[in-house]
Amino acid sequence: MQPLLMTLKILLPYRIFSEQNAVTRIVAETRQGAFGILPQRLDCVAALEPGIFMYETHRNDEHYVALDEGVLVKNGREVLVSVRNAIAGTDLHQLREAVEHEFLTLDEQERSLRYVMTKLESSFVRRFADFRHD
Numbered sequence: 001m002q003p004l005l006m007t008l009k010i011l012l013p014y015r016i017f018s019e020q021n022a023v024t025r026i027v028a029e030t031r032q033g034a035f036g037i038l039p040q041r042l043d044c045v046a047a048l049e050p051g052i053f054m055y056e057t058h059r060n061d062e063h064y065v066a067l068d069e070g071v072l073v074k075n076g077r078e079v080l081v082s083v084r085n086a087i088a089g090t091d092l093h094q095l096r097e098a099v100e101h102e103f104l105t106l107d108e109q110e111r112s113l114r115y116v117m118t119k120l121e122s123s124f125v126r127r128f129a130d131f132r133h134d
Contacts, residue, residue: 004039004077008055010065011082018065018088022058026079028072029053039077046072048083050099052092063088066095066102 005024010017026037029051037044053065070083085102089095 005058006037006039006074006077006079008079009081010053010067010086011080012086013084017083017086020055020057020063023055023079024058024060025056027054028081029067037074037079041074043076044072044074048072048081052095052099053081053086064090064092064095066098068102 005022006026008018008020008023008026010019024039027034028037028046029049030046031049034051035046048067048070050068051066053067054062055065056062066087066089067081067083068085070081073080073082087095087098087102089098
């Protein structure tokens with residue numbers, strides 16, 4: 001009897017990062033913690049946090065990918081992971097450092113940028129309102 005297998009696609013905004021056709025299990029990280037997916041699992045959608053994503057192929061090979069935040073969708077035997085950035089590797093320590101350095105630092109830069117943009121927008125609206133009253 002043929003074992004149940006999943007198809008996994010990891011999608012970036014500009015390309016397909018990885019496509020695997022014989023995946024037996026997946027472990028992903030969310031805000032609520034890590035969870036596993038087997039081929040028989042019911043369909044689901046999960047918001048992913050920056051972290052280490054693991055999948056195992058039918059040959060019992062484990063593969064690790066550092067992922068930025070994104071979304072995982074399981075529909076039947078197809079699993080789609082859409083993220084902003086991904087880094088593949090075999091050394092878990094280096095991947096964990098990449099998550100902490102690359103993805104979490106980027107989030108801090110984005111927060112700073114949003115703060116500056118909010119100040120600019122509120123200043124513009126205030127000046128526009130003053131101009132209309134004059």
